[in-house]
Structures are given as structure tokens and as C-alpha cells.
Amino acid sequence: MKKFKTFIIIFLLLFFNNLYANENNERNEITKNLRCLICQGQSVYDSDSDFANSMKILVDKKLNEGLSEKEIYIYFKEKYGDWILYDPGLNKNTYLLWLLPILIFLLGGAIIAKSFILKK
Amino acid sequence: MKKKLIPYSIIFIFLIIFVVFYESLKDTNIYTPEVKINNDIPIFSAELLLLNENSTSTEIFKSDQFYLLNIWASWCAPCRDEHPILMSLSKNNKLTIIGMNYKDNNKNAKSFLDELGNPYEKIIVDKNGTNSIEWGAFGVPETFIIYNNKIIKKYIGPLNQEFFLEIQNLIK
Numbered sequence: 401m402k403k404f405k406t407f408i409i410i411f412l413l414l415f416f417n418n419l420y421a422n423e424n425n426e427r428n429e430i431t432k433n434l435r436c437l438i439c440q441g442q443s444v445y446d447s448d449s450d451f452a453n454s455m456k457i458l459v460d461k462k463l464n465e466g467l468s469e470k471e472i473y474i475y476f477k478e479k480y481g482d483w484i485l486y487d488p489g490l491n492k493n494t495y496l497l498w499l500l501p502i503l504i505f506l507l508g509g510a511i512i513a514k515s516f517i518l519k520k
Numbered sequence: 521m522k523k524k525l526i527p528y529s530i531i532f533i534f535l536i537i538f539v540v541f542y543e544s545l546k547d548t549n550i551y552t553p554e555v556k557i558n559n560d561i562p563i564f565s566a567e568l569l570l571l572n573e574n575s576t577s578t579e580i581f582k583s584d585q586f587y588l589l590n591i592w593a594s595w596c597a598p599c600r601d602e603h604p605i606l607m608s609l610s611k612n613n614k615l616t617i618i619g620m621n622y623k624d625n626n627k628n629a630k631s632f633l634d635e636l637g638n639p640y641e642k643i644i645v646d647k648n649g650t651n652s653i654e655w656g657a658f659g660v661p662e663t664f665i666i667y668n669n670k671i672i673k674k675y676i677g678p679l680n681q682e683f684f685l686e687i688q689n690l691i692k
Contacts, residue, residue, distance in 0.1 A: 450623060451653075454650050457649070458650045458653050461650065478559065479655075479656035480656055
């Protein structure tokens with residue numbers, strides 16, 4: 401009897417350990433890239449505010465309607481502007497944000513090249 | 521010449537940093553939402569409070585008429601403050617006031633209206649808050665002015681006397 405009980409317990413543990421919550425993977429990916437606009441420094445995924453919870457429901461709804469990740473971002477951008485995205489696209493307001501690191505990298509590279517390689 | 525260049529450039533860089541930080545001190549670090557106007561109103565279908573029926577955006581909002589959509593809830597204290605302004609706006613027959621009851625329970629919403637008066641022609645029920653997100657709202661209270669199925673003005677937070685006069689001018 402004891403053996404049988406142990407067997408049942410082991411069986412249950414092994415059987416249920418592959419049940420984990422990954423059903424909302426796509427939703428989580430999207431909400432991680434959406435800013436919770438009424439919280440400070442939190443994504444919709446991290447936040448439990450009223451606003452974020454409604455956003456999560458709406459993202460689910462849009463996914464069910466068959467919208468792709470990109471279309472959902474465009475949808476929210478139209479409503480709330482670029483600020484809602486953590487990964488804003490390249491446009492006239494954000495070109496400095498995108499180009500500055502590259503410029504600094506090139507400038508730094510040029511300085512290093514000038515002072516080390518050319519000296520030799 | 522070369523020896524002087526380094527200290528000068530360091531001073532120059534620090535000056536730039538100082539100016540940037542000094543200027544940013546004046547900025548508030550609380551994000552003020554971008555007010556997106558001239559957007560088309562969303563297409564939706566929702567339950568109506570008090571009437572127990574469903575309605576769609578095209579049935580509620582007709583073109584060539586001014587509408588005011590007010591998002592409110594009985595649990596929201598600033599909504600209580602702005603309610604007298606909505607009551608006086610409802611006397612203006614050029615403006616139709618539509619309410620959106622945000623994450624509220626019907627019983628509380630009804631007693632709120634019984635107590636303070638009902639300025640709304642129709643009230644859309646937004647149980648899970650998704651409808652207000654479709655409108656691009658942040659929370660309660662929030663007010664939109666709609667003309668020809670476009671949002672022409674948006675007020676975040678409670679309405680006050682100043683906004684009241686602004687709305688009166690807008691719909692003249």
C-alpha cells in the first residue's frame with residue numbers, strides 16, 4: 401500500500417510538472433513593450449494598475465481578432481503616441497535618439513584611430 | 521597649444537553637461553500625456569446603463585452635432601467635483617452629453633446619479649476599462665468633445681469653470 405501511495409505521488413508530480421503557464425506568451429511579449437502611462441517606469445506587463453489591467457484585456461482581445469504584434473503597436477501608437485512604446489520607431493522626432501549612439505561610436509573610433517594607429 | 525586644448529575641452533564638456541542638467545531641473549519629471557486630437561472616434565458596441573440595451577457608436581454619435589463624452593465612476597472623487605459643471609452644460613441644447621461609466625457597479629452608479637442628477641443622455645457601460653482605452657483615455661475623469669465623428673478636444677482630469685467657458689465657446 402505504501403509503495404502504491406509513493407508511486408501515485410511520484411506519478412502525479414511527474415505528470416503535472418509540465419503544466420506551466422505559457423499560454424499568454426505572445427500577450428506578455430507585447431505588454432512588456434508597452435509603457436504603463438499612469439505608472440512611473442513600469443511596463444504594462446509589470447503593472448497591476450487599472451489602466452494596465454485594461455490594456456492587458458485589450459491586447460488579448462486584439463490578438464483574438466487576429467491582429468499581429470506590429471498592428472497592435474500601431475493601434476496603440478495612434479491612440480497614445482510614440483511614448484507608449486518602449487521601442488519607438490525611427491521618425492523625425494526620434495532620429496537623434498537612434499543616430500546619436502552610432503555617431504558617438506564613430507567619433508570615439510576616429511579619435512582612437514587617430515591617436516594610436518596614425519602615431520605608429 | 522596642444523596642452524591647452526585638453527583642459528579647455530574638459531571645461532567645455534562640463535559646461536555643456538551643466539547647462540543640460542540645469543535646464544532639465546526646470547522640467548517636471550511627471551509625464552504629461554500627449555493630447556491626441558482630430559482622431560476618429562472608435563467603433564464599438566456596448567451596453568447602456570439605465571436602459572438595459574446595447575448600442576453602437578454609429579447609433580450614439582451622429583455627424584453635424586456636438587457631443588461631450590465624459591468618463592466617470594461613482595468611486596471617483598474628482599468626478600463628484602466636476603458633476604455640477606456637467607449639469608450646467610447639459611442645459612445647453614447644442615451639446616449632447618454621453619457618459620461612460622468606468623469600472624463601476626451599476627447600483628452605485630445609479631445612486632450617484634440619483635444623488636447628484638443625471639446630465640447624460642446615454643451612458644455607456646465600461647466594465648473592464650477596455651472601451652475607454654479604445655478612446656485613448658488614461659483614467660477617470662476624462663472628457664472628449666466630438667464633432668463629425670472626430671475628437672476635437674480632450675480634457676484630462678476634472679472639468680472646471682475655465683474649461684466650462686472654453687466648451688461653451690467651442691460649440692457656439
